[in-house]
Amino acid sequence: MTDPRTDELADRLAATRERLDAARAAAGRTEEVDLVVVTKFHPVADVIRLARLGVRDLGENRVQEAAAKVADLAAADADLATTVRWNMVGNIQSNKAVAVAGWADRVHSVHSVKVARGLDRGRARLADENDGVGPLPVLLQLSLDGDTSRGGVTREDLPALADHVAGLEHLRLAGLMVVPPLEGEAATHFADAAEVASGLRRAHPGATEFSAGMSGDLEAAIAAGSTCVRVGTAILGPRPVV
Numbered sequence: 001m002t003d004p005r006t007d008e009l010a011d012r013l014a015a016t017r018e019r020l021d022a023a024r025a026a027a028g029r030t031e032e033v034d035l036v037v038v039t040k041f042h043p044v045a046d047v048i049r050l051a052r053l054g055v056r057d058l059g060e061n062r063v064q065e066a067a068a069k070v071a072d073l074a075a076a077d078a079d080l081a082t083t084v085r086w087n088m089v090g091n092i093q094s095n096k097a098v099a100v101a102g103w104a105d106r107v108h109s110v111h112s113v114k115v116a117r118g119l120d121r122g123r124a125r126l127a128d129e130n131d132g133v134g135p136l137p138v139l140l141q142l143s144l145d146g147d148t149s150r151g152g153v154t155r156e157d158l159p160a161l162a163d164h165v166a167g168l169e170h171l172r173l174a175g176l177m178v179v180p181p182l183e184g185e186a187a188t189h190f191a192d193a194a195e196v197a198s199g200l201r202r203a204h205p206g207a208t209e210f211s212a213g214m215s216g217d218l219e220a221a222i223a224a225g226s227t228c229v230r231v232g233t234a235i236l237g238p239r240p241v242v
Contacts, residue, residue, distance in 0.1 A: 006049045009235065020222070023218060035231060037232070040065070040239065044069050047069055063100055087105065088108065091109060092118075097117075110141060110165065116138070116164060123136040137172045138172065139176055141177045142155065175197065175200070175227070187223065213226045214229065215232060
C-alpha cells in the first residue's frame, strides 16, 4: 500500500515519461533520453520514493544538500542506494569540487580549469580508497550568451577547457550541458547549443552526451538532440519554501 505522496510522484513521473516519449517520436528519435529528476530542496523521503519508483538518475544543485541526501539514502536503504546515479547539475565553487567528486556519479556543470582540477583530485582520492573506481564522467557547461555569472564557459574558451579535461587522468569528458539564456526562444538556443555540442564531439569523439532541457522546455531540447533532460518541478511539484 502506497502513501498519497508516492501516488502523486508516480503519476507525475509517468506523465513526464509520456512527454519524453512523445517528444522523441515527434523528433523521429528512437534512442533513449536520460531523465534526471532534480530533487533540490525536497526531502530525502521523496528521494527514497523516487528510487523505489525506478528512477535511476537523481540530480542536485547544491553541494551540501546533495552530500547529505546521498548519505541519508545509503543509511535508509543501502541496497536501494546502489540503484541510483547521482548527478551534480548546479554551479560548483572550486573549493567544493573535491567534495563533489566524493559522491557524484556524473557532473554536468564543469565551467573552469580550477573546478576540473578539484574534481580530478577528489576522484583520485576516491580511487585510492576504493578499488575499481573509474574516471568521473563530466560535462562542460556552456554559456551561450557569454554571461558567465549564470554559470558556464564561453564558447570561445570551451575548446581549451575541453582539452584540459580530456587530459586529466581521473575525469572522462562526457559531453556538453547548457542552460538557455533567459531571453529568446528556447528552441533557437538549443539548436545553437547543439551545433557547439557537435563541434565538441568532432574534437573529442567520446563527448557524446548533450544535457539540455528542463520541465518547461524538454520538447524543444529533445528536438535539438538532447540526450539528457533535467526535470524537477514537473515531477516533484513546487519547491518547498526554505
